[in-house]
Amino acid sequence: MLDQDSNGVPIRAVSRAIAVLQAINRAGSANMTTIAQLSGVPYPTACRLVETLIHEGMVERETGRKYYRPAALVQTLSHGFQGYSRWVSGARPHLEALTREILWPVSFVTRVGHAMVVRDSTHSLTSLTFNHYHPGFSLPILTCASGLVYLSFAPPEERQILIDGLKLAEGIDREALVMFENDYLPQKIRSDGFAIHVRNPHTLNPGKTSSISVPLFDGELLAGTLTLVFFSTAMRPGDAARQFFASLSRTARAIEDSWGRTPVAANG
Missing domain, CATH: 3.30.450.40 (GAF domain)
Incomplete structure (x- = not known):
C-alpha cells in the first residue's frame, strides 16, 4: 500500500520533490527561480527541496554560478526499470x-x-x-x-x-x-x-x-x-x-x- 497521510492524500512533500527533480531534469540546468516556475512549487519550498536533493546526491550546483543540474546518481532511479x-x-x-x-x-x-x-x-x-x-x-x-x-x-x-x-x-x-x-x-x-x-x-x-x-x-x-x-x-x-x-x-x-x-x- 502506498504511504499516504491520515486523509488518504499523497504526501505533498514527496510530490513536490519529484516535481522539482523533474523540472531540473527537463531544463538540464536552471536557476532557482526557473526551477520553482517549472515545478509549480513555491520558491522557498523549492530552495529547501533542491538543497535536500543536493544532500542526497541527485542534484549538483554548477561551479561559479547558482545553477543546478542533475547529478550522476539520478541514474540510479531507473535501475530495475524495464525499458521500451x-x-x-x-x-x-x-x-x-x-x-x-x-x-x-x-x-x-x-x-x-x-x-x-x-x-x-x-x-x-x-x-x-x-x-x-x-x-x-x-x-x-x-x-x-x-x-x-x-x-x-x-x-x-x-x-x-x-x-x-x-x-x-x-x-x-x-x-x-x-x-x-x-x-x-x-x-x-x-x-x-x-x-x-x-x-x-x-x-x-x-x-x-x-x-x-x-x-x-x-x-x-x-x-x-x-x-x-x-x-x-x-x-x-x-x-x-x-x-x-x-x-x-x-x-x-x-x-x-x-x-x-x-x-x-x-x-x-
Whole structure:
C-alpha cells in the first residue's frame, strides 16, 4: 500500500520533490527561480527541496554560478526499470522516414505517471528545431499534445485515475482538467483523431513551439503517441492539422504494424 497521510492524500512533500527533480531534469540546468516556475512549487519550498536533493546526491550546483543540474546518481532511479526497446526499435525507421518527408522533428512519447516522456525523437536529424530532445525529457501531461491525446484515448478507468490524481497536483492547467472531467475535450480529440497544443509552455524554449499528436497502439494497449513539433510562428493550428494529420496517421499505422510483427518477448 502506498504511504499516504491520515486523509488518504499523497504526501505533498514527496510530490513536490519529484516535481522539482523533474523540472531540473527537463531544463538540464536552471536557476532557482526557473526551477520553482517549472515545478509549480513555491520558491522557498523549492530552495529547501533542491538543497535536500543536493544532500542526497541527485542534484549538483554548477561551479561559479547558482545553477543546478542533475547529478550522476539520478541514474540510479531507473535501475530495475524495464525499458521500451521493442517499441523504440520498431518505431525508429518510421520516425526517420517521416522527418525526411515533412522535415519537422517527430517523437515517440509514452506516459509515466502524470508526465509524458520522450522515448525517441528525430530532432537531431533536422534543422527545423530549436533544441535536441533526448530520451527521458518529460512534459506535464495536460500541457502538451501528446498528453492530451493520451488522456483522450486511454481506457475510461485509467483516465479517471489520472484525473483524480491531477486534481491533487499543483501548478496544473485547471481549465483543461475541467474539460476532461466533463468529457468534452476527450470526445473532440477522439473524433478528430489528433490533438494540437499551441505554444508549449514547458519546453526548452517555452512558447516558441506547438505540437500535434496522434495515438499509438500495440494491439489493444495504448502504448503512447506520435508527436510532431513545429515553430509556433510557422503556421496556424488548423493549417498544421490539414498538412500533417494524414502523414502522422499513416506513420502511426506503419509503426503499429511493425510492433505487431515483433514478438513481445523481445521487449527489453
